[in-house]
Amino acid sequence: MLGLSGALIAVVIGLIVAGIKILNEYERGVVLTFGRYTATRGPGLIYVFPVIQQMLRVDLRTVVMDVPPQDVISRDNVSVKVNAVLYFRVVDPAKAVLQVAQYYEATSQLAQTTLRSVLGRHELDEMLTERDALNRDLQEILDKATDAWGVKVANVEIKHVDLDESMIRAIARQAEAERVRRAKIIHAEGEYQAAVKLREAASELAKEPQALQLRYLQTLIDVAGEKNSTIVFPLPLDLITPWLSKRGRE
Template sequence: MYIAYLVVALIVLIFLFNFFHILREYERAVVFTLGRFWRVKGPGLIIVVPIIQQYVRVELRTVVMDIPPQDVISRDNVSVRVNAVVYFRVIDPQRAIIQVEDYQTAVSQLAQTTLRSVLGQHELDEMLAERNKLNAHIQQILDEHTDAWGIKIGMVEIKHIDLNESMIRAIARQAEAERERRAKVIHADGELQASKKLLEAAQILSQQPQALQLRYLQTLSNIAEEKNSTIVFPLPIEILQAFSKNK
């Protein structure tokens, strides 16, 4: 007799214990009554009537999700493997549970397909040089699609863009050729500027014969400082004309 009472009391305690649940600050409970959505509860102590009511626990903290490496063919037909990381959080627990079966799997699959689609529209150079722009574009697309699920995409970051060895060597050769091209352009610009200055100097000297003679004598003085044993130099006709004019 006492054992039967004890069993009944134990069943009642277990039943009453299932009434009470404690949710942390970052947790919410989506409660259903007889299969229909009732309300979102939490945090703290909540009461859920067993059998009649059921609840699903949802976390509101930011989730860090790794996107597995994806094979992407760029617009210039270069095959690369790209992986990324997505930061998102639930802002509407009701929609996150009701509108999609498994929101984490849904976000992961959507991020994979969006990553391949967006990167496939760009060339390899854009992937390597404009990563921030691509991150923002992917985030915008994901945020638009997940808004109906009550999910906010906080950030998307492309982690690695892996190239095969042949492509790495080709990029190295391209970079070396680009450096040589720039060096030649700089050298050509320098030659052009120097030629313009020489032309201006020649025009000035041609207008002043005395200046040309002084320049000639200065050149002779520089040659003499080298201490050569014999110096042979032409005598400009302008000097002779200057002497003849003095006479």
């Protein structure tokens, strides 16, 4: 009889000890009583009645998830591989346990399909230059979809947009052509501005013939300063006409 009592006491103590649970600050316990949800408890020391109750731990810390590279065909029919990183956390432990079988796997699969769907509506140039806007679109769509699971998507970042070699060469040729086009436009604008200034200078010099002669003489002085063995200059008639007229009168 004494042995039976001791065994019974040991069983009771074992059940009491088995029901003691310790939850960390970042954990919550979803308690099911006879299979029905009854409470979300923690953090700290809690007690769960063995056999009658079951506790499922849920981590509330932010999870960093790598979204595997996805094959995406852009709106302009360019095939690329895109991967991303996803930041999310559980904000409602009960929903994360009761509304979805595995919230981590479900969020991962949803992120992959959403990445392909959203990026497929944009052109390649937008994927490369407008990542901030695309990240916001992805975050809003994922956050809305995972709200029913008690999951909050805090941020989505597109990491890499990988192109094949032929597309990289095509983009390089396009960039080179764009640089050449801009260089030609800048050169043409410079020629136009120079022509305008020359026309204005010619108009001013035409008002005073002596100014034109002085400019010609100044040019002779500038050229004479260079180390040239022989210099041939055309002599403008406007410059010698006054001298010839004077000689004729003599």
